[in-house]
Amino acid sequence: MTSTRINNEKSSIRNKLRKISTINAAVILLLCWLLLTSTSLLFIKRYEKRNLELIAATLSTSLTAATVFEDSYDAHNKIALLGNEGMFASARLVTAGNTVLVNWHDRQDQSSWYQNMLRRWIYVKPLDVAITHTENRVGTLTLDGTVNGAADFIRYSVMILSSGMLCVLIISFLLSEFLHRGILVSLRNITSSIHYVIRSGDFSQRIPRNPTREFQLFSEDLNSLLSEMQTLKASLLRDNRSLAAKALEDPLTGLANRSAFVARLSQLLDQQLAQENFVLLFLDGDRFKSINDSWGHAAGDEVLKAIGARLAALAHQQDMVARLGGDEFAMLISSRTGEDDLLQLTEDIRAAIAQPIVIAEGTPITTSVTIGYAWSQHGDSVASILERADMNMYKNKGMSKVRV
Numbered sequence: 001m002t003s004t005r006i007n008n009e010k011s012s013i014r015n016k017l018r019k020i021s022t023i024n025a026a027v028i029l030l031l032c033w034l035l036l037t038s039t040s041l042l043f044i045k046r047y048e049k050r051n052l053e054l055i056a057a058t059l060s061t062s063l064t065a066a067t068v069f070e071d072s073y074d075a076h077n078k079i080a081l082l083g084n085e086g087m088f089a090s091a092r093l094v095t096a097g098n099t100v101l102v103n104w105h106d107r108q109d110q111s112s113w114y115q116n117m118l119r120r121w122i123y124v125k126p127l128d129v130a131i132t133h134t135e136n137r138v139g140t141l142t143l144d145g146t147v148n149g150a151a152d153f154i155r156y157s158v159m160i161l162s163s164g165m166l167c168v169l170i171i172s173f174l175l176s177e178f179l180h181r182g183i184l185v186s187l188r189n190i191t192s193s194i195h196y197v198i199r200s201g202d203f204s205q206r207i208p209r210n211p212t213r214e215f216q217l218f219s220e221d222l223n224s225l226l227s228e229m230q231t232l233k234a235s236l237l238r239d240n241r242s243l244a245a246k247a248l249e250d251p252l253t254g255l256a257n258r259s260a261f262v263a264r265l266s267q268l269l270d271q272q273l274a275q276e277n278f279v280l281l282f283l284d285g286d287r288f289k290s291i292n293d294s295w296g297h298a299a300g301d302e303v304l305k306a307i308g309a310r311l312a313a314l315a316h317q318q319d320m321v322a323r324l325g326g327d328e329f330a331m332l333i334s335s336r337t338g339e340d341d342l343l344q345l346t347e348d349i350r351a352a353i354a355q356p357i358v359i360a361e362g363t364p365i366t367t368s369v370t371i372g373y374a375w376s377q378h379g380d381s382v383a384s385i386l387e388r389a390d391m392n393m394y395k396n397k398g399m400s401k402v403r404v
């Protein structure tokens with residue numbers, strides 16, 4: 001559900017940026033329109049009022065004679081002549097004796113509520129002008145101004161605003177595509193690098209340089225985090241490898257330990273059908289207790305290390321030498337194929353071990369090992385082959401104790 005929401009085009013940064021720039025442009029356009037329209041309307045108000053006063057002054061002069069002689073026909077003609085030109089919306093001419101000479105209305109003027117409101121705002125009330133003759137008031141002319149000019153202005157400006165809004169939508173859409181491309185590409189580079197790291201676990205990946213300062217700083221922070229993760233991962237891998245190696249190594253001699261030996265033996269037994277037989281040698285130190293008792297445990301350790309090194313020197317690359325514990329060693333030999341070959345090896349081992357081992361304090365110690373071996377057989381298990389070699393070693397123990 002979360003991913004559906006994130007994938008939704010509406011929640012993309014591209015869309016949000018586009019929305020922000022469109023709203024910005026629309027608000028600025030609306031404010032400009034309001035400012036320009038209200039300023040223009042103030043001018044129109046002054047102009048229309050002044051215009052009506054001039055018309056009233058001119059008309060009142062030309063209506064003097066008709067008012068004095070109460071010539072309604074002539075007065076009507078003069079008023080209608082200007083009224084039909086759209087100079088005013090209605091006119092009323094009343095003599096000083098309260099006789100209504102003319103009550104003219106523009107037939108086309110069917111004012112809506114908003115035009116009436118506009119009229120009230122521009123003119124406040126109908127304009128009364130006195131008609132005088134020899135400094136005597138002979139009548140009164142009352143004019144109602146038109147609002148056609150102001151209404152047309154407002155209508156046109158709203159039309160211009162609407163088409164302006166449409167242009168703003170189109171222009172801001174195109175501009176946001178163009179201007180935000182850099183930001184979107186930068187973000188895409190960063191997220192794709194992070195996705196790659198998450199998917200592959202490869203912390204050597206770095207986020208490329210970015211021309212935008214904030215993104216560059218962000219990328220640098222992420223890169224230093226990645227390099228810390230890389231170092232941490234490398235040290236964890238190293239520790240893991242060394243722990244794994246230590247788990248399979250005998251700490252005293254550095255040879256394989258019992259676990260590693262059993263694992264290798266089991267592997268060889270599994271592969272046995274496809275390969276030549278191999279041999280398992282079981283070696284046990286003779287009278288080792290007496291070495292410890294005579295020269296100390298540390299000297300015993302040195303002897304065990306020397307035995308291990310000598311056995312390892314005699315083994316070939318495909319063979320394995322292990323210390324199973326105490327003074328017990330074992331060898332898995334895949335490099336010798338015949339009994340003679342093997343006997344030669346056991347002789348070499350005995351000869352090598354028989355060489356005196358000079359411990360740290362300079363004392364030479366002579367020791368020996370008893371060897372028992374078993375060739376691998378079809379159907380062998382780890383336990384069965386170990387047991388055969390062990391038994392053979394014990395059979396030899398008595399003899400070797402005397403012989404070696």
Ligand SMILES: Nc1nc2c(ncn2[C@@H]2O[C@H](COP(=O)(O)OP(=O)(O)OP(=O)(O)O)[C@@H](O)[C@H]2O)c(=O)[nH]1
Nearest residue numbers: 284285286287288289290292297298300301326327
């Ligand atoms: N120095 C040293 N001695 C060890 C170590 N592990 C076991 N030993 C000693 O090795 C001796 C092994 O004795 P055994 O194998 O039982 O007997 P042995 O004296 O070798 O006699 P045989 O095997 O019958 O010839 C014991 O005295 C253990 O204490 C070790 O890591 N270092």
